Amino acid sequence: MKLKKYLTLTRAGIIEALQFRLSFLVMVVGNMLYLIVVYFLWKAIYASAGTDVVNGMTFTDTLIYLVLATALFNFMEMYTVWEIGRNIQSGKIVLDLLKPMEYRKYLFWSYSGSFVTQFFLTFLPTFIAVAFVTHGAIHMGLNLLYFVISVVLAVSINYSIDFLVGTICLYTESIWGINIMKQVIVLLLSGATIPLAFFPEPLKTIVGYLPFQSIYNAPLSILLDSAPQPHTLLVTLGTQLLWCVVMIILSKLFWKASLKQITVNGG
Amino acid sequence: MKRKGFIFYLRIYCKILAQDLKSKMSYRADFIISTIGMIFTNISGFVSFWILFRNFPSINGWSYYEMLFLYGFSLVSLTPVQCFFDNNWSLRQNVYSGDFIKYCFRPINMFFYYQSEVFDIKGLGQLAFGIGTLIYSWAKIGLAFTPLMLLKMIVFLLTASLIMIALQNAAAATCFWIQNSFYVLDLAFRFRDYAKYPVTIFSPIFRFIFTFVMPIAFIAYYPSLVILRPHEIPLLSWLSPVIGILFFWASYKIWMHGAMKYSGTGS
Numbered sequence: 001m002k003l004k005k006y007l008t009l010t011r012a013g014i015i016e017a018l019q020f021r022l023s024f025l026v027m028v029v030g031n032m033l034y035l036i037v038v039y040f041l042w043k044a045i046y047a048s049a050g051t052d053v054v055n056g057m058t059f060t061d062t063l064i065y066l067v068l069a070t071a072l073f074n075f076m077e078m079y080t081v082w083e084i085g086r087n088i089q090s091g092k093i094v095l096d097l098l099k100p101m102e103y104r105k106y107l108f109w110s111y112s113g114s115f116v117t118q119f120f121l122t123f124l125p126t127f128i129a130v131a132f133v134t135h136g137a138i139h140m141g142l143n144l145l146y147f148v149i150s151v152v153l154a155v156s157i158n159y160s161i162d163f164l165v166g167t168i169c170l171y172t173e174s175i176w177g178i179n180i181m182k183q184v185i186v187l188l189l190s191g192a193t194i195p196l197a198f199f200p201e202p203l204k205t206i207v208g209y210l211p212f213q214s215i216y217n218a219p220l221s222i223l224l225d226s227a228p229q230p231h232t233l234l235v236t237l238g239t240q241l242l243w244c245v246v247m248i249i250l251s252k253l254f255w256k257a258s259l260k261q262i263t264v265n266g267g
Numbered sequence: 268m269k270r271k272g273f274i275f276y277l278r279i280y281c282k283i284l285a286q287d288l289k290s291k292m293s294y295r296a297d298f299i300i301s302t303i304g305m306i307f308t309n310i311s312g313f314v315s316f317w318i319l320f321r322n323f324p325s326i327n328g329w330s331y332y333e334m335l336f337l338y339g340f341s342l343v344s345l346t347p348v349q350c351f352f353d354n355n356w357s358l359r360q361n362v363y364s365g366d367f368i369k370y371c372f373r374p375i376n377m378f379f380y381y382q383s384e385v386f387d388i389k390g391l392g393q394l395a396f397g398i399g400t401l402i403y404s405w406a407k408i409g410l411a412f413t414p415l416m417l418l419k420m421i422v423f424l425l426t427a428s429l430i431m432i433a434l435q436n437a438a439a440a441t442c443f444w445i446q447n448s449f450y451v452l453d454l455a456f457r458f459r460d461y462a463k464y465p466v467t468i469f470s471p472i473f474r475f476i477f478t479f480v481m482p483i484a485f486i487a488y489y490p491s492l493v494i495l496r497p498h499e500i501p502l503l504s505w506l507s508p509v510i511g512i513l514f515f516w517a518s519y520k521i522w523m524h525g526a527m528k529y530s531g532t533g534s
Contacts, residue, residue, distance in 0.1 A: 026450040030457070036473060037461050044327045044468035045319070054322055177300035184304075184311045193315045198322050 005101070006109045013113015024121040027074060031126045035067050035133065042066070055197040060137040061224050062195060064130055068223070069192040069216045071126040072151070075118045076158050076215075078111045081182060084166035085175030093262070104255060108159055115155070139226035146233060150219035153240040158215050160247035161186065163255065170258045191217035211243040276379060283383045291388070298388075305389040309342070309396045327468050333495055334463075335404040341463040341487035342397030344427040349390030352382055352432055355439035359448045368531040377526050378519060408495075416494065422508060423490035429511035430485045431459060436518035443525030462486035478503065485510055 046052070046059040057065070084107070087093040099106055131138050165182045169175055187193050190212040199207060207213055218236050222228065291298055316338060320331045329337075358381075361367040370377050405412070438455040442448035458481060466474055466484035477484045489504045503510075 022445055023450045026454060030450070030454040033454075034457070037458075040469045040473065041461070041464055045323050048326050048328075049323050172296055172300055174294070174297035174300040177297065177302070177304035180301075180304035181307050184307045188311045188315060193311075194318050198318055200318065200321055203318075 006105070006112070009106070009109040010112040010116065013110055014116055015113070017114045017117040024117070027122050028125050031067075031071060031074070031122060032129060034070055035126070035129060038066050039063055039133065055195075057195060057197050060134045064134060064138060064224060065191075065195050065220050067126065067130050068220060071123045072154070072216060072219070073187070073192060075115065075123045076155055078114070078159065078162065080107065080111075080159065080162035081166040081169065081179040082175060083107065084163075085169040085179070088169055088262070089175075097259075104163060104252065107163070138223065141226070143223055143225060143228065146228070146237070147219055147223040150222050150237060150240060153237070153244050154215045154219050156244045157211060157240065157247050158186075160244070160251040161211065161215075164247070164251040167251070167255050167258050170261050186212050186215065189213065190215045191220070195220075211247060214240045214243045276375070279375065280379075280383050284386050287384065287386050288388075301389055302392060305392045306396075309393055313338075313396075313400075327465060329465055332404045332407040335400060336408065336495060337465065337487045337491055338463045339397050339400030339404060340424070340427070340491045341459075342393055343401060344424050344486055344490075345431055345459060345462070346390050346394040346397065347425075347428040348431045348435055349393060350387050352435055353387040353390075354382055354385040355435050356452065357385075358439045359442035359452075362442050362529065365531055367526075367529060371526070371529065371531075378522055381526075410494065419493055423493055426508035426511035427486050427490045429515040430482050431462075433511075433514035433518035434458075434481070434483075436515075436522045440518070440522040440525045443529060458483050459486070462488070464488075482510065482514060 042059060042062050046054070046062075052058055084093070087096060093103075096103055096106060127138075161182070165178060168178055172178060189207050189210055190196075191207075192215075196204060196207060196213060196217045218240050222233065222236060225232070316335075320334070324331065326334060358367075370381050373380050410416075434455045435452070438452045439448060441451045445451075462483045466477055466488045469477060474484075478489075485507050489501070489507045492500055492504045
């Protein structure tokens with residue numbers, strides 16, 4: 001019966017998300033417009049390069065990579081930092097802490113409903129559109145399964161990082177600044193802005209040792225690799241799993257230590 | 268009611284500005300962190316630009332320094348919207364909660380009063396960054412420097428900034444009709460990033476869209492041509508100040524139309 005209480009939160013989340021149907025439409029339209037812009041921009045870039053393959057990536061690879069990175073961002077972004085920050089400022093966090101569930105889990109599961117809706121309403125349409133535009137350049141095989149596993153791990157890593165950063169708000173009471181810093185760092189160093197393959201050498205190695213590349217670069221490289229070596233696959237997923245565990249432990253410990261800090265003004 | 272003059276509004280603006288700065292100063296940590304966050308945003312934008320040009324020396328006949336010029340131009344022309352019109356982001360909460368009604372009862376222009384309430388100092392960092400980029404690329408391209416060019420530059424920068432202000436006003440004003448305008452606003456905000464690329468990379472249809480429907484090409488591309496390619500200036504470049512003013516006026520009308528029909532929430 002343990003799972004039931006979590007799934008209730010998921011259900012509530014789905015119902016809540018469906019209240020804002022228009023926003024999904026705007027988001028899908030936005031993603032399509034983004035697809036178009038990225039398409040033309042990189043087409044021009046590749047046309048100026050003179051070669052078809054740059055750093056091991058073709059134009060279609062880059063297109064799929066970048067558009068799906070944005071779709072994944074929409075799917076994974078839970079505005080956790082905002083939520084925690086706002087709850088601290090308004091004092092609502094006291095009520096959440098009293099709930100018979102760990103705050104970390106409560107927050108995650110109350111958002112899980114939007115994962116479901118986001119997946120079907122924004123990620124899937126974008127995915128289909130990209131597959132259509134690139135004339136089936138996405139290999140449809142086992143790599144899809146690995147991709148899904150990789151995305152699940154990525155969601156967990158992303159959430160842990162968000163939660164970790166959100167905890168900082170307990171000390172600073174600054175939301176916007178903390179959130180923008182996190183977002184900028186994650187998006188740049190995870191490859192969501194420019195594929196990691198394009199990074200110059202020392203930077204690429206450094207980024208490889210950071211947890212961020214496990215969020216976007218890992219699942220997307222798995223998806224683009226139509227004939228993966230078992231070795232590479234294992235290393236990618238293994239690294240993700242490692243970061244997943246490390247970040248969960250870190251964010252839990254930090255939250256536990258920080259909870260003593262909390263001061264709530266009214267509520 | 269007698270029409271209030273420019274001096275009157277300027278005096279009021281300074282008074283409101285002083286109050287806003289005072290209230291911001293009481294959250295010093297937040298201010299410092301936000302400023303650092305803004306610097307992060309600019310650095311990451313520049314880093315991704317730099318990585319891109321390490322792989323591709325030119326895009327569509329535009330060299331690195333010319334693109335840098337466009338980049339700096341877009342940064343500077345996007346500063347006013349950041350500094351003076353940031354309150355647009357809170358419009359939907361104000362409308363939703365009913366707080367917006369307080370603006371309806373003041374004997375001054377509603378649009379003016381609403382926007383004057385927030386001045387975002389963080390934008391000044393972006394301004395400094397943009398001006399630095401502009402001067403650096405100006406010197407590297409080897410453009411001449413005459414008072415006339417400086418004058419042209421200032422006029423075109425100011426009018427280019429009106430475009431983004433207009434887009435944001437119109438996007439924010441949608442909340443008078445639809446409940447959650449965040450996605451519309453976010454969409455308009457995301458397109459700002461593409462203002463720094465030459466519009467010639469797009470196909471004719473999208474060139475038309477980005478020129479007349481979503482006029483992001485007027486944020487940097489058309490006005491920069493006046494400075495960068497003085498021998499082949501298209502008519503649209505000369506028209507860009509007019510178009511800036513036109514779009515601003517239209518967005519003001521939309522905003523006011525929405526505000527005038529606002530009936531409050533009854534609380």
